[in-house]
Amino acid sequence: MLDSGTHFRRGLRRTCRRISRRYRELRMIAKGLLSRNHPVLAHVIPMRRCNLSCAYCNEYDNYSQPVPLATMHQRLDRLADLGTTIITISGGEPLLHPQLDEIVTRIRRRGMIAGMITNGYLLTADRVQRLNRAGLEHLQISIDNVKPDEVSKKSLKVLDKKLQLLAAHAEFHVNINSVVGAGIYNPHDALTVGRRAIELGFTSTVGIIHDGDGQLQPLGDEEREVYAAMRSMEKSSYAQINYFQDNIAHGRENRWRCRAGSRYLYICEDGLVHYCSQQRGYPAKPLMEYTVEDIRREYRTAKSCAPRCTVACVHQISYIDFWRGPQDLTPLPASDQPEDGLVQIQ
Ligand code: SF4
Ligand code: SF4
Secondary structure: OOOHHHHHHHHHHHHHHHHHHHHHHHHHHHHHHHOOOOOOEEEEOOOOEOOOOOOOOOOOEOOOOOOOHHHHHHHHHHHHHOOOOEEEEOOOOHHHOOOHHHHHHHHHHOOOEEEEEEOOOOOOHHHHHHHHHHOOOEEEEEEOEOOOOOOOOOEHHHHHHHHHHHHHHOOOEEEEEEEEEOOOOOOOHHHHHHHHHHHOOOEEEEEEEOOOOOEOOOOOHHHHHHHHHHHHHHHHHOOOOOOHHHHHHOOOOOOOOOOEOOOEEEEOOOOEEEOOOOOOOOEEEEHHHOOHHHHHHHHOEOOOOHHHEOOHHHHHHHHHHOOOOOOOEOOOOHHHOOOOOOOOOO
């Protein structure tokens, strides 16, 4: 239990951080509008290993070692030199990395916005306070159901205590993402998760689970009802639901220009740049050799997977350029790709 003085000081720090975050986010949008030649968002993977094994996930293993801190520093410095604005640490499970705090500190020291996606299992009060001190600005936890099942253990029942810890100690912004779609038995669980998130003072979003290639799987009637209910919650709670998901929910394709490889970069544990978590293998060039020419080329490259894509973060980032920069190139031929490309663009 926190005393009233501690509570007041924490509230003040949260307010100051929120104002500073908003200011830097506005600066990010302005910078993104002024120049097309830099990444806005990069996902970095310091740890491919995960402590869970969700049935739908193709982004983890159970054996990888952490990427050494010095290597992570080099990659973050390279991203900063390329002009990247936001870094989201992802995985696997980033909390398994023993030097996660130093990674966050380096991101902030290089003037970038620091975020993280975690399953939340390893959070403790001390861990949250260390992330405060390191300067973390955004944290997202995805919660898939109310009770654990064979598809996912990312359950409200298991994680509610962790959410309470975050509500008590976190000075950074917390978003709880719930999901509907293939493999989730009870679509109404998403509403329960969303309501709990708002009750604890977090923001809430809903995602639609994609297939193994990040592609659209139309929702059933009940799932669409839940999706619509989450949308109405948005009005009263500031939950952010992405416009493109309206089409996905109805099984319709989206017309948009995916700027992966340019405005958005996915840096795997081996330090290669990929389009996104679902298109690993393109362009698969080492980050340390990635140049402004690569960014310009990929900005103009049309991705054939775009119409049925559900990868939310790339949709959001690509919105900055939606009215400009037609795409008249195609991805590099497969012969220019490494033989162990993980997922082939189709
Ligand atoms: S917790 Fe996240 S990274 Fe780990 S298996 Fe589940 S979805 Fe994949
Ligand atoms: S459209 Fe872009 S973000 Fe979506 S799967 Fe293809 S490369 Fe990835």
